[in-house]
């Protein structure tokens with residue numbers, strides 16, 4: 001019997017594809033360049049579906065057609081085809097209104113886009129062009145209807161909405177029209193000449209910080225923002241805008257993307273937030289110091305107890321060893337459970353490590369990259385096992401769980417054998433209890449970054465090396481170790497791929513119950529019962545660890561019932577080895593999996609720039625809803641730590657850097673569709689997008705729209721990255737070279753080389769690193785920006801104050817001068833003392849205000865400045881009026897002087913001849929009146945756009961060109 005096409009391996013294309021994929025698997029495991037791309041392509045669901053359709057067709061082609069019913073036998077092929085044609089020609093699309101035909105010939109190339117409302121968001125934002133006043137599509141949100149239709153692009157100029165011209169309207173008004181529309185919405189747009197093409201691949205990142213758009217006044221459109229928490233995995237779908245990226249949560253891939261700050265912007269925000277806290281800037285430093293001080297205290301206690309403890313410790317150690325040998329049937333030996341490891345970690349060497357680790361890793365989340373690139377990793381059976389790292393507050397049961405896990409299956413789980421510099425005891429064996437090494441060898445491992453952690457106890461060094469862990473993994477076993485959370489970053493290497501499990505205490509009441517009979521093992525009291533303070537301390541510490549390092553935890557186990565916790569641990573460990581997980585980029589095994597995150601260097605785009613004084617009104621806020629089956633790059637581990645709700649930081653609401661004229665609406669919003677109060681309610685729109693190109697008579701004007709992309713990418717942002725790069729390398733890919741075990745190094749001091757103690761030098765360097773960390777963020781530009789912002793504040797104040805003074809001045813003058821200037825001598829008498837100080841104050845305020853308004857105009861682009869003035873741009877008008885007022889005031893300076901020197905004409909030497917008062921004072925009064933009017937008007941104009949600030953934009957934009965290149969370099973190096 002002839003096999004059917006689908007099952008015939010020779011004919012079935014699906015089958016062939018399956019074979020090709022099998023072949024590819026071989027190359028895949030060998031990591032051959034480009035295979036991943038091909039693999040993904042062949043795996044793509046659309047190709048599979050296409051091939052299945054093809055196979056089905058082939059199968060049916062070979063079959064002899066048999067009519068399904070006897071009735072059908074009478075049907076002719078012609079009748080069938082005619083029925084098909086009738087159905088096929090039927091238009092099932094919604095009925096759309098006819099195109100308006102009164103469009104003038106001179107009109108620009110137009111595109112008419114019709115959308116029919118439904119429950120989905122349109123997913124686009126609009127803004128007003130700063131110079132032309134046009135309403136533009138600012139951003140098309142990835143995954144929204146606008147994007148899916150492929151007919152609306154960022155930069156498209158909106159001409160009409162439902163037949164209503166949008167010329168001269170504010171974005172809010174446009175939104176209002178949209179919100180009021182029902183049924184079909186018709187947009188008439190002038191298409192952007194070169195629609196932006198998003199050629200970037202998607203990037204997956206782990207958020208190392210949290211972000212709340214509602215608390216960020218600088219976001220171009222609050223409703224389009226995507227809130228996220230530490231540890232969330234985000235799919236970045238669009239990085240075209242260097243300041244605001246579009247992303248989705250991996251758990252919500254079916255939804256529209258949302259706006260998130262770019263890496264650099266978020267870093268800057270973090271830094272600004274940091275600096276905005278008057279007493280916080282030093283907490284970083286303080287925390288390190290306080291850690292050291294706490295440890296100092298610990299040390300004192302330890303030293304006091306050390307003598308008493310020494311004996312106990314040694315005997316404990318011995319008895320434990322004996323127990324392990326004698327008490328176990330299988331005669332396995334669990335190394336790495338020496339109390340020395342637990343003890344020494346909290347001692348002096350850890351203090352050093354703290355400084356290093358804190359600057360290198362612990363504080364990384366606070367000052368380092370806010371996003372960490374991740375890739376999907378699925379361990380193949382031939383791969384080594386992943387290292388299992390247990391982390392938890394002291395006393396929570398980390399050791400107990402580890403011990404129980406190993407005891408369950410010692411041939412499968414094992415601890416790493418630690419190193420020590422102490423001498424071997426008679427009953428010990430090298431490589432079983434410890435690797436006994438000299439101090440030099442130990443130090444060489446330390447300086448060669450081969451120690452995952454180390455500490456000193458009673459003058460001896462103890463530590464666990466990467467090689468010891470490797471040795472366990474090489475045996476095909478799963479290495480289980482416990483680490484202080486600060487050490488996680490050091491363990492995050494390509495070779496170890498650690499899976500971090502956080503052991504969390506349950507609540508106090510449960511613990512009181514479960515730890516009733518448990519014994520806490522401390523440095524100097526052995527087997528002491530848990531007290532309430534111990535449990536409370538454990539709970540507090542767990543919370544701190546979660547807040548600070550939660551983003552690194554792959555799984556969380558609450559250790560309430562020991563047996564349950566152990567079962568959970570076992571299952572988590574198995575899942576870690578068998579299921580796909582997300583790993584950070586240094587683990588990147590397959591270059592094709594996820595692209596490097598840097599967007600291609602593109603021409604600055606017209607939309608949404610930090611400096612542009614435009615903001616975006618949301619045409620339709622994206623609604624985030626459960627996934628609709630988009631394919632994640634990595635199945636997010638189901639046992640991914642459920643992020644403990646990190647307490648939100650109190651964010652200071654500040655004037656947005658971006659200086660937006662807030663177009664965000666606060667009206668008629670449908671709360672069911674929008675996520676916050678700035679949402680602009682446009683009824684959901686959708687679908688049936690029809691493009692009907694009109695005759696072309698004129699090219700569109702993108703060049704005009706392409707004003708500079710004033711991005712605030714700062715030097716230090718880039719520098720930080722570059723600096724962190726080698727640092728990361730040292731941490732993530734542990735160097736294989738071993739440093740020389742010499743205690744002395746030669747350093748240049750006072751122009752000649754002198755020997756210095758190596759460990760001292762390292763300590764000093766670490767300290768410098770910590771304090772440098774603080775200083776790094778504060779550059780000359782930051783100083784300039786702060787000064788500038790202070791001046792801007794003074795400027796803003798002076799506008800209002802000046803207007804008040806000028807009005808008060810003229811009112812005062814008129815009151816004193818009386819009706820028809822009948823009382824001029826009284827005015828002179830009264831005003832003469834005021835003339836100098838008051839007029840000087842007016843000059844000063846006028847000068848300040850004039851400079852402050854000039855700051856808002858780009859005189860380098862004179863034509864633009866003049867055009868703005870002619871187009872009655874409020875800012876340009878205000879600066880002109882201020883300048884005129886200043887000149888007019890100065891022109892009357894002589895008169896002010898004369899008023900100051902007023903003496904009645906009867907007095908000898910008087911400057912005021914009888915009867916000249918009116919002649920002199922009248923123009924002075926008129927000028928003061930005009931000045932008051934001009935100043936008042938300017939103030940009104942300025943209040944239209946109080947936030948606009950060109951200098952700041954220019955300061956930020958100076959880096960724009962450098963940014964992609966630097967970043968490229970950075971990526972290349974990484």
Ligand SMILES: Nc1ncnc2c1ncn2[C@@H]1O[C@H](COP(=O)(O)OP(=O)(O)OP(=O)(O)O)[C@@H](O)[C@H]1O
Nearest residue numbers: 394395396397398399400514518519559560561562
């Ligand atoms: N779920 C639990 N129920 C009851 N007792 C427990 C539980 N978990 C741990 N214990 C007990 O608590 C004590 C401390 O546990 P363990 O030594 O494992 O803590 P640890 O996290 O390693 O702390 P340290 O780092 O201080 O050594 C041990 O006596 C252990 O048997």
